[in-house]
Amino acid sequence: MQKEEKKDAPKPVEPAKPVAPSFPGFDPVATRLSKEFKHTSALLACRYEPSGKFLFTSGQDNTLQRWEIETAKKTDMAGHSSWVRAMVFALKDKILISGGYDGQILTWNYESAEPIPMRQVLAHQGWIRALGIDNTGKKLVSCGNDGRIAIWSIPEVKPIHSWQGHESHIYQVAFHPSGQEIVSVDLKGMVRIWDLTGKKIREVEAKALHKYDAGFGADIGGARSLAFSPNGSSLALSGITNVSNAFAGIGNPVILLIDWATGKITQTLAPKEKFQGTMWGVAFHPAGFVVGTAGGNGGMLWFWKPDQPNDFAVIKLPDNARDLAIAPDGKSVAIPFYTGFARTYDITPNLNPPKEVPPKVVPPKVVPPKT
Amino acid sequence: MNCKYACNTVEHGVSRRAFLGGAAGMGLGMLANPLLAKGLNSQQKRVLVVFLSGGVSQLETWDPKPGVVTGGPFRAIPTSVPGIHISELLPYTASWMHKLALVRGINTKENDHGKGSYIMHTGRRQEPANEYPHLGSVCSKLLNEDKNPLPGYLNITPNGSGGQSTKDAAYLGPKFGSVSISDGKAPLNLEKPTGINTEAEMQRHLLRQSANERFYSRRKSAMTEAYTQTYDQARLLMEKRGLFDITSESSKISDRYGKHDFGRHCLLSRRLLEGGATFVKVSHTNYDTHHENFDFHIEQLGEFDRTFATLLEDLDTRGMLDSTLVVVMSEFGRTPTINRNFGRDHWGTAWSVAMGGCGIQKGAVVGKTNATGTAVVDREVNGGHLFHTYLKALGFDSKKNFYVDQRPLPMADPKASPIEEILL
Numbered sequence: 172m173q174k175e176e177k178k179d180a181p182k183p184v185e186p187a188k189p190v191a192p193s194f195p196g197f198d199p200v201a202t203r204l205s206k207e208f209k210h211t212s213a214l215l216a217c218r219y220e221p222s223g224k225f226l227f228t229s230g231q232d233n234t235l236q237r238w239e240i241e242t243a244k245k246t247d248m249a250g251h252s253s254w255v256r257a258m259v260f261a262l263k264d265k266i267l268i269s270g271g272y273d274g275q276i277l278t279w280n281y282e283s284a285e286p287i288p289m290r291q292v293l294a295h296q297g298w299i300r301a302l303g304i305d306n307t308g309k310k311l312v313s314c315g316n317d318g319r320i321a322i323w324s325i326p327e328v329k330p331i332h333s334w335q336g337h338e339s340h341i342y343q344v345a346f347h348p349s350g351q352e353i354v355s356v357d358l359k360g361m362v363r364i365w366d367l368t369g370k371k372i373r374e375v376e377a378k379a380l381h382k383y384d385a386g387f388g389a390d391i392g393g394a395r396s397l398a399f400s401p402n403g404s405s406l407a408l409s410g411i412t413n414v415s416n417a418f419a420g421i422g423n424p425v426i427l428l429i430d431w432a433t434g435k436i437t438q439t440l441a442p443k444e445k446f447q448g449t450m451w452g453v454a455f456h457p458a459g460f461v462v463g464t465a466g467g468n469g470g471m472l473w474f475w476k477p478d479q480p481n482d483f484a485v486i487k488l489p490d491n492a493r494d495l496a497i498a499p500d501g502k503s504v505a506i507p508f509y510t511g512f513a514r515t516y517d518i519t520p521n522l523n524p525p526k527e528v529p530p531k532v533v534p535p536k537v538v539p540p541k542t
Numbered sequence: 543m544n545c546k547y548a549c550n551t552v553e554h555g556v557s558r559r560a561f562l563g564g565a566a567g568m569g570l571g572m573l574a575n576p577l578l579a580k581g582l583n584s585q586q587k588r589v590l591v592v593f594l595s596g597g598v599s600q601l602e603t604w605d606p607k608p609g610v611v612t613g614g615p616f617r618a619i620p621t622s623v624p625g626i627h628i629s630e631l632l633p634y635t636a637s638w639m640h641k642l643a644l645v646r647g648i649n650t651k652e653n654d655h656g657k658g659s660y661i662m663h664t665g666r667r668q669e670p671a672n673e674y675p676h677l678g679s680v681c682s683k684l685l686n687e688d689k690n691p692l693p694g695y696l697n698i699t700p701n702g703s704g705g706q707s708t709k710d711a712a713y714l715g716p717k718f719g720s721v722s723i724s725d726g727k728a729p730l731n732l733e734k735p736t737g738i739n740t741e742a743e744m745q746r747h748l749l750r751q752s753a754n755e756r757f758y759s760r761r762k763s764a765m766t767e768a769y770t771q772t773y774d775q776a777r778l779l780m781e782k783r784g785l786f787d788i789t790s791e792s793s794k795i796s797d798r799y800g801k802h803d804f805g806r807h808c809l810l811s812r813r814l815l816e817g818g819a820t821f822v823k824v825s826h827t828n829y830d831t832h833h834e835n836f837d838f839h840i841e842q843l844g845e846f847d848r849t850f851a852t853l854l855e856d857l858d859t860r861g862m863l864d865s866t867l868v869v870v871m872s873e874f875g876r877t878p879t880i881n882r883n884f885g886r887d888h889w890g891t892a893w894s895v896a897m898g899g900c901g902i903q904k905g906a907v908v909g910k911t912n913a914t915g916t917a918v919v920d921r922e923v924n925g926g927h928l929f930h931t932y933l934k935a936l937g938f939d940s941k942k943n944f945y946v947d948q949r950p951l952p953m954a955d956p957k958a959s960p961i962e963e964i965l966l
Contacts, residue, residue, distance in 0.1 A: 212611060213880070231880065232611065252608070254615040272615040297840075298615075316840065340840070387596075387828040388700065388803065389841050418596070420833030420883050448883075467883065491882040509882040 191483050192476055194458040197501065199474035199484040201521040205503055207514050208238045208245065214507030216494040218258040220267070220281060223499045227267060227281070228513045229255040235269060235279070237286060238513065250277050250288035256494070257302040259311070264326040270299035270313055276328055292328045294321060301397070303345035303353070310367075312353050314341035320355055322367065334369035337361060342393035347431065348403035356380075356394040356408060362429065375434045377427050380410040384417035391417035396453045396495065404431055405477065407440075409450035409463055424450035424465035428477060442473055443481040452495025452506070456518075464506055466491030472504065472516065486516070587900055587936050588815050588866045589681050590857075591823040592808075592850060594842075596830030597658070599876035599886055601915055602629050602839040604894035605646045612878035612914045615836055623905035631843040634851035640905045641854060641863060642898035643964050647909020647918040650874060650925050653888035655830075658873030663710075665929020665954050673712035677932060678821045680953065682711075682718040684938055686820040691778035693721040696814060698807045698824040701725055713946045720823075725803065726810045728786030732779060747777060785817045786810065798852045804845050808853045815857070815866060829872065832885040857899070867900040867935050871928075878915040892918045895928060901935030901966050908963045926958025934960040 191200045212232035219226055226238045235248040235255060250269075257270035260281075266289065267281040274295040277288040295315025303312040310331070311323040318341060321333035337357040344355045352372065353365045360381035364372045381392030394408040406429040414422035426440035440461060448467015456462055460483075461475040470488030472495075475481070488506065496505045503515045601607055606618040606629045618627035621639035628636055628644075635642075652658045657668055664674040675683075682694020695710065697720040704724035708716035723729070734743065788796065788809050799805040804826045811822045826846055831838045850870070857863040875893025876886035892911045898904070910920035933940035933954060940960055943950035 231615075233609065252617060273617065387830070387838075388826075389828070389838050391834070391837075418828065418830050418833055418838065418885075420885070 192460070194456075194460060196520075197456070197458050197460075197518050198520040199460060199462075199518050201524070202472065202474075202484065202486045202504075202516050202518050203521060205515045205517040206240065206243070207512055208236075208243055210236055210245070210511045210513070213509045213511055214493060214513055215254055216256045216258060217496045217505045217507045217513055218260070219496050219498050219505060221260055221262055221499055225281065226496075226505055226513060226515070227258055228507050229258065229269070230511070233271075235267075236513075237281065240515070246285065248279060248286050250279075250291065251275060253298075257299055257313075259302045259304040261304060261308040261311075261325045263308045266326055268302060268304070268311060268325070268328075270294070270302040272298040272300075274299060274315060276302070276311070276313060276323070278326060278328060290326070290328045292323075294323070295319060298340070300341065301343045301345070305346040305350040306348060307350060310346070310350070312344050312346055314344035314355055316340045318357075320344060320353065320365065320369070322353075332367070332369055334365075336363060336365070336369075339390070340393070342395065343397040343408070345397055345399070348399050348401070354397070354406060356397065358390055358393040360392055360394070360410075362394075362406075362408070362434075364434070373434050375429060375436070377408055377429075377436070379412045379425060379427060379439065380408060382414040382417065382422075384414065386416075387418050389417055391422075395449055395451050398454045399431075400455045400477075401457055405429065405437070405455075406431055407453045407455065407461060409453035411449040420449065420467055421447060422449070424448050424463070424467070424471075426450055426453050426461065426463050426475070428461075438477060439480060440473075440475045440477075440482070441480060442471065442485065444485070446471055448491070451493050454495055454497045454504075456497055457501045462495060462497065462504060464488070464492040464495045464504075466493055466509070470506075470508070472506065489514075586818065586820070586865065587685055588819065588862070589677070589685075589821045589932070589936070590811060590815060590853075590866055590868045590899075591677070591821075592846075592868070592870045593823055593825045594829050594846065594870065594872045595659075595825050596828040596872070597655070597874045597876055597888055598829040598842075598872045599831070599835060599839060600646075600893040600911075601876070601878065601886075602631055602836070602843065604628055604644050604896055605911055605915060606630075607878070607911075607913065607915045610914050612880065612916070614880060616839075626905065626907055629843075631839060632847045634848045635854075638851050638854045638898075641858065642868075642896050643902050643904070643906040643908070644894055644896055645909050645923060645928065645931075645961060645964065646894045646907060646911060647921045647923055648875075648890075648893050648895060648925075648928070649918050649922050650890040650893075652890040653874060655873055655888070658888075658890055661925035662871050662873055662928070665926045665958070667925075673709070675712040675714045675718065676710040676720065677929065678720055678823055679711040679714050679718040680933070681821040681936070683714050683944070684933075685936065690818055690820065691782055692814065692817065692819045694718055694820045695720040696819055696822045697722045698726055698810060698822065699724055700803055700807070700825055700827045704729065713951060714944065723786075723810070726786075726788070726807045728783060729779070732783035732786075734780060743777075782817065785813055788813065798848075800845060800849050800852075802845050802849075805849045808849045812853055812856050815862065816860060829876075831876065832881070832887055833883045835876065835880070835886040836884060854898070863899045865900050867902065867932060868898045869932065870896040892916060897931075897935075897964075901937065903964055903966055906964050908961055921961075921963070923961055924958065926955030927961050930954045930958055930960040931964065934965055 212230040215229045217228045228236045237246040251271035253272035255271045267279040276292045276294045278290045279286045297316030318337045320336035322331040339358040360377040362375040396409040398407045409426045411422040412425040428438040448465045450465045452464045454462045464472045470492040473482040474484040490508045492506045505515045507513045607613040608617045617630045619630045621636040623639045663676040666674045678695035686694030702724045704722045708719035710720045711718035799809040807824045811824045874890040877889040930940040940954045
C-alpha cells in the first residue's frame with residue numbers, strides 16, 4: 172500500500188469567515204454608545220417620540236421622564252400611582268398615552284413645557300402592561316390583569332368596546348398594522364387574534380414562553396415585548412424560555428417569530444452565546460433585521476436576520492436591560508436600565524472607528540539575586 | 543436535648559413492631575403515623591399556622607410603603623380597621639382586619655431559609671448542642687388531650703411523602719412530633735381490611751394491648767409510650783377517616799376556598815380543626831422571589847388572600863375563631879431594595895407577621911418600620927417574643943418550664959417576653 176505523501180496532500184480549505192449581513196446605512200456590528208441620560212430611580216421602559224426630538228422613559232418612582240435628546244434636559248411627569256411600562260403616541264393629537272400598573276390610562280400633552288395629565292381613566296382592575304394604537308391614531312387598545320381587552324376612542328379615552336380576552340394575566344396587546352385586527356398574549360403564552368368587535372379569529376400557543384414551575388407552584392412567562400414587522404406579515408414575541416428555576420430567573424432569553432397569515436411559529440431567535448435572563452425588548456428595524464435586548468445575568472443587545480436563528484451581532488451592556496425602542500430614523504436604539512440610566516446606541520456605520528492601540532510592552536521585572 | 547429512651551436499639555424496636563404487625567395479621571406497622579379524630583370540643587383551644595414558605599414580602603402584604611423607592615408597584619388599601627392599611631394584593635383579608643393583629647417590627651437577624659424557619663417554629667436560634675421543640679409540638683404537649691384521636695401536631699404540606707417528624711418535638715418526646723399530611727391526602731390504610739369484622743378487629747386490639755402492657759411494665763420509655771399511643775390513635779382514626787375527604791363538601795364551599803392546592807389544604811385544615819385537631823400548620827409555596835417578586839406575589843397572594851379570608855370566615859361563623867390562635871408567618875421577609883431582576887431577596891431585619899383569634903387583640907398593630915422599611919423604629923421583637931406571645935395568647939405562662947428528668951427547660955426563650963400590647 173502506497174503511503175500518502177504529505178507534501179502532495181491538498182491543503183485544507185479554510186472555512187470562510189462569516190460575513191455580517193449588509194444593511195445599507197446601518198451597521199449593527201459597529202453598535203456603540205452614543206448618549207446617556209440619568210434618572211434618580213431605576214427605569215422600566217422607554218419610547219421615542221415620533222419626531223425624534225424626545226425620548227420618554229418611566230421609572231420605579233411612578234413618574235415618566237421626558238428627555239430632550241439633543242440637550243439631555245429632563246422633565247418629570249407625575250400622574251400615575253404605580254409603575255408604567257406602556258407608552259404609545261397619538262400623532263395627530265400630539266398626545267402621549269400611558270398605561271400603568273395602577274390600572275389607569277393617562278393622556279399627556281407631551282410637547283408642552285410642563286406636560287400634565289389631560290385625561291385620567293381607570294381602565295382595568297389590576298395592572299395595565301401594554302397599550303396599542305391603531306394606524307389612524309384614533310383607537311387605543313389596552314389590556315389588564317383582569318383578563319380584559321378594551322378599545323378606546325382617542326383623544327377622549329372613551330370606551331368603545333371591551334371583552335374578557337384571557338383567563339390569565341394579559342402581558343401584551345397591540346393593533347395589527349392594518350388596524351383591523353388585535354393581538355393579545357397572556358402569561359401562559361396564549362396568543363389570541365381578535366377582530367375589532369372582540370370576536371376571536373384564531374389563537375396560537377407560544378408554549379416556549381411559559382412554564383409552570385411545580386417546585387415553586389407558580390407560572391412564569393408571557394410575552395415581555397411584542398413587535399410587528401413593518402408590513403405586518405410577521406409578529407415577534409420576546410420572553411424567557413427553558414426555565415429551570417422561576418424564582419431565580421434561571422432561563423434563556425428568546426424571540427418567537429409568528430407568521431401573521433398562518434399563525435405558525437416560523438423562527439426562534441436565540442443568542443449564539445448562552446445567556447441567562449429574559450428578553451425584555453424586541454423590535455423590527457426598518458432595514459429588515461430584528462433587535463432584542465435582555466436582562467438577567469447582565470445585559471445584552473443582539474441583532475438577528477429574521478431567517479437565521481442565531482444573532483449576527485451582539486454587544487454587552489453595562490447592566491440589565493429592561494426595554495428597547497428604535498429611533499424614528501432607525502439610527503439608534505434606546506435602552507432603559509435598572510441603574511437609572513437610559514442609554515442610546517448608535518447603529519450606523521462607524522466612520523471614525525477607534526484606532527487600534529498596540530499592546531504595551533512591559534519589560535520583565537529583574538529580580539536581584541538573594542544575598 | 544433528646545427524649546430519653548429505655549432502649550435505643552433499632553433491633554429492639556423493629557422486632558417489637560414486627561411482632562405486633564404479625565400478631566395482628568395486617569401489618570399495622572404501615573400506620574406508624576396515624577390520625578384520629580373526635581368531635582369538636584367547643585372549649586378546646588386550637589392553633590392554625592399558615593406558613594408562607596420561602597419568605598413572603600412584608601411590603602407586598604402587611605407593611606406596604608407605596609410611593610417610596612423601596613415601595614414597589616403596589617398600593618396600600620384601607621382595611622376594616624380605620625387607619626390600618628395593607629397591600630392591595632390582600633383585598634379579602636383587608637375586610638377581616640378587625641379580627642387580626644399585625645406585628646410590624648420583627649427583626650430576627652437571620653436571612654437563611656433553614657435558620658429563619660427554625661427561629662419562627664421554635665422561638666430560638668439554632669444551637670449546635672440543643673434542639674428545641676416546634677410550636678406545634680409544644681401545643682400538642684400543652685393542649686392536646688391524651689384521648690384525642692388526632693395527633694397533636696398536623697402539618698399539611700404541598701408535597702412530600704408524609705410521615706412523622708419526631709425531631710420537631712425535641713426533648714418533649716416523639717409522641718409530640720409532627721405528622722405530615724402530604725398534599726392533603728389522608729394517611730394510607732385507613733380502611734379496615736375486607737374480611738375483618740368488628741369483633742375480629744376488637745380481639746386483635748385486645749391482643750395487641752395485652753402485649754403492649756406486658757412490654758410496657760418492664761421497658762417504659764418515651765418511645766414505647768409513643769408506639770402505644772400510635773396504635774390506639776390508629777384504631778380511632780379509622781373510624782374518623784371521613785375527616786380527610788374534602789369531596790364531601792359542597793362545590794359551593796370548595797369553590798369559596800379555591801380549586802388550587804392551597805384552597806384544598808385550607809379546607810382540610812378547617813375540617814380537621816372542626817374535627818378536634820389541636821394544631822394544624824398549612825403551608826403555601828412559594829414566596830422566595832429573587833426574580834420578578836411582584837409578578838409572583840400577584841400570583842401567590844391571589845391564591846392566599848381569598849382562601850385565607852374564607853378560612854377566617856368559616857372559623858368565625860362556626861364560633862371557633864375566638865378559641866383558635868391563627869398565625870400567618872414566614873421564615874423571614876424580603877429586602878426593601880428591589881434588585882435588578884425585579885426581585886427582592888432574603889430579609890430578616892424588618893418584617894411582619896399577622897395573627898388573630900384566641901387571646902389576640904382585634905385590629906391591633908404593634909411595631910413600626912421606617913419610611914422605606916429598612917429598619918424597625920418602634921417595638922422591635924424577634925422570634926422569641928413571638929413564641930412567648932403565642933403561648934400566652936393560649937393561656938399559658940410562657941415563663942414557665944418543661945421538666946425532663948427533673949431538669950427545668952424553659953418553654954420559651956428566657957431572654958424574650960410576650961408582646962403584651964397585642965394580647966387580650
